[in-house]
Amino acid sequence: MTDKHDAPPPEPQTDSEESEQESVRSILRRAKIRHPPEVDLLTGVQRRIRERSRGRFYADGWSRRTSPTSTYVVTSLLMLIILSLVYFVLLPSVRLQ
């Protein structure tokens, strides 16, 4: 998909308009106004949608955030740790028998 931010369509402008525009944009650039501020809205948006849809959307933890990859990795590691613990706890009792 395209983003309007990337390429505004060129429009015919008079010289004075162009210099006026460049002058103001130069100030804005220097003041860093043209750099959008950092923000993270996704979690809050997902929570609002979940609450207002009464859990119809974003109901499960898997669909939240940008990518569930980290959740898969954490869950896999957690399972491995649990299995290892169970194995080492049960192993002495099996040997005793």
Added chain:
Amino acid sequence: MSGHEDETRFIERLRARDERAFNELVKQYERRIFGLLLRMIGRRDEAEDLAQEVFVQVFKAIGTFRGEAKLSTWIFRIAMNLSKNRTKYLARRRVDSQDHFAGPGEEVPIQRARNSNMGIIDRPDELLSGIELEGIVERCIADLEPEFREVLILRDVEDMSYEEIADITGLADGTVKSRIHRARLQLKQAVELALGEKIG
């Protein structure tokens, strides 16, 4: 595949309430929408709250999006409408909408600038370098009338075309152009006054 086809497919996913597509949409637009609202309202907490509300409205209303305008234009229109409503609400509550900008702008050595002679500077980049300019310009933008502020931000910060701005604001093309012209003049004058120097 063209950008238009990509956008059409993306909108179809949004209409189908594809949560991953919606996550992408939020990540793609969150900074621009938040930046716009921050400059329109002037308070970070209010802007963040409202920006979240914009995306909730987009999620709710995406089924009504007919594709006559670009998706970004439609989202910005929602943001601008919510911003106007919130500004009215805050005005009723007598909240100082410019709290956010108090601080950096105040620390600028205005006194020194005020005492200097007014001279024309050909290279504003050089003049403004090394000065705490961000606060000054933020304050000057915040002091613009809302109808001038909105077109200036859409044009000179968001790089939008006159047509898109007309679409977002509901104004005629000619009105958009004249407001942008007046907004730029007002901003330039305000910054020059604050700096005590003529720019450009």
